[in-house]
Amino acid sequence: MNALRRNVLKGAAGAGAVAVAVAAGLLKPTQAMAAWNKSAFEAKSVGDAMKGLGVSSPSDSKDITIKAPDIAENGAVVPVEVTSSIAGITSIAILAEKNASPLVGTFNLSGGTQGFISTRIKMGQTSLVRAVVNAGGKSYTAAKEVKVTIGGCGG
Amino acid sequence: MAEPMRIRATMAGDVADVKVLMNHPMETGQRKDAKTGQLVPAHYITEVTATVNGAPVLAGQIGGGVSKNPYLGFKVKGPKAGDKVVVNWVDNKGDKNSAEATIG
Numbered sequence: 657m658n659a660l661r662r663n664v665l666k667g668a669a670g671a672g673a674v675a676v677a678v679a680a681g682l683l684k685p686t687q688a689m690a691a692w693n694k695s696a697f698e699a700k701s702v703g704d705a706m707k708g709l710g711v712s713s714p715s716d717s718k719d720i721t722i723k724a725p726d727i728a729e730n731g732a733v734v735p736v737e738v739t740s741s742i743a744g745i746t747s748i749a750i751l752a753e754k755n756a757s758p759l760v761g762t763f764n765l766s767g768g769t770q771g772f773i774s775t776r777i778k779m780g781q782t783s784l785v786r787a788v789v790n791a792g793g794k795s796y797t798a799a800k801e802v803k804v805t806i807g808g809c810g811g
Numbered sequence: 812m813a814e815p816m817r818i819r820a821t822m823a824g825d826v827a828d829v830k831v832l833m834n835h836p837m838e839t840g841q842r843k844d845a846k847t848g849q850l851v852p853a854h855y856i857t858e859v860t861a862t863v864n865g866a867p868v869l870a871g872q873i874g875g876g877v878s879k880n881p882y883l884g885f886k887v888k889g890p891k892a893g894d895k896v897v898v899n900w901v902d903n904k905g906d907k908n909s910a911e912a913t914i915g
Contacts, residue, residue, distance in 0.1 A: 692857045692903075697874040733878045752876060756841060760876035767887070769868045770826060774884030778839075778876050 697759050702751055702786065705759040709749055711788055714795035717742065720787050722800040731779040731804040740771035744792040748773045753799075754783030779804045820896045820914040827890045827914050829861065831883045831898050839875030856881060858901045863890045863914075865897075890914055 696708025706712070723737035738748050748771065749762035760777045771789065779785075784799040814834035821828050833856065840853025853875060861869040868887045883898075890896075897911040 692872055697872070735882075737884075755876055757839075757874060757876060759874055761871055761873035763869060763871040763885075765869060765885075767863065767866045767868045768889035770886040770888055772884075772886045774830075774882070776878040776882050778837075778878050 693762070696762070697757060699757065699759060702753050702758045705751060705757075706788065708759070709762060709788065711749075711790070711795045714788055714797040717789070717796035717798055720789055720796060720798035722785055722787050722798055724785050724800055724802050726801075727803045727805065728779060729805050731781070731806055733776050734779050734785075734802060734804070735774070735776050736785055737774040738772070738787040738789075740787075740789045740791075740796075742771060742789055742791040742796060745771040745789060746792075747790045749788040750775070750777065751786040751788065752777055752779050752783055753786055755780050814908075816898070816900075816908055816910045818896065818898055818910045818912040820912045822890075822892050822914055825888060827863070827887045827894070827896070829885055829887065829896055829898075829912075831859075831861075831910070833859075833881045833883070833900055833908070835879070835881060835900075835902065837875060837877055837879045837881060841875070854902065854904060856900045856902045859883060859898065860900075861885070861896065861898045863887055863896050864894050 693708055696705050699705035699708050719741045721739045724734060728734045736750060745765060747762060747764045750760045751758045752760055763773050782803045784801050786797060786799040789796045816834055817832040819830045835856050836854055838851050838854040842851050844851050855875045856873055859871040869885055892914050894914045895911055896914060899909045901907045
């Protein structure tokens with residue numbers, strides 16, 4: 657009887673600790689989203705930018721399409737369109753891998769917004785344009801190379 | 812300070828296609844002025860949010876890597892013609908602007 661009581665108590669304590677950990681884990685992204693994600697935007701490498709976004713080793717996905725020119729004559733204005741058919745999509749981030757600050761933008765989608773973002777970005781030099789999609793708690797990525805003949809950063 | 816922005820929303824089937832053009836210099840803070848050789852201070856939009864009939868549909872954070880006079884296109888499933896789309900932005904100096912359109 658006593659041993660059972662012990663086990664029950666242990667179990668309850670364990671569950672409590674897990675709940676606290678989950679709450680802490682869930683709180684972090686919300687807090688990060690409330691303010692501009694400085695660490696991710698000021699990151700100098702793709703890895704650091706992803707770390708700032710809270711993304712680790714996203715899996716390659718064929719369900720993400722990046723529409724961008726193969727050759728951009730003017731790096732100051734490169735049209736980029738990201739489309740994803742992944743279900744339960746919550747956010748799309750766009751990175752230009754060789755820019756001084758790779759992260760271009762990150763967009764949280766809600767309330768029926770489709771997996772689609774179209775914008776225009778600056779590129780300092782020829783590099784991969786990478787999209788990172790979060791859906792259902794997982795991260796997916798795809799990239800497309802854009803050749804830049806005149807850079808759009810610096811002057 | 813902030814100049815007007817342009818917004819257009821059209822229905823294509825059951826999806827509202829929203830296109831926004833913001834007027835903003837989007838200075839990264841890394842560019843040098845050709846005449847003075849001084850760095851041009853950073854001035855760019857940091858946050859863009861959009862709502863349809865008051866409900867949030869998009870919350871974007873952007874950096875200096877977005878082109879001057881940023882263009883943003885997105886698609887929302889569900890709204891009807893006549894619904895109101897509102898887009899707001901805030902930049903790193905605290906300037907803000909807002910525009911609204913009726914989905915047509």
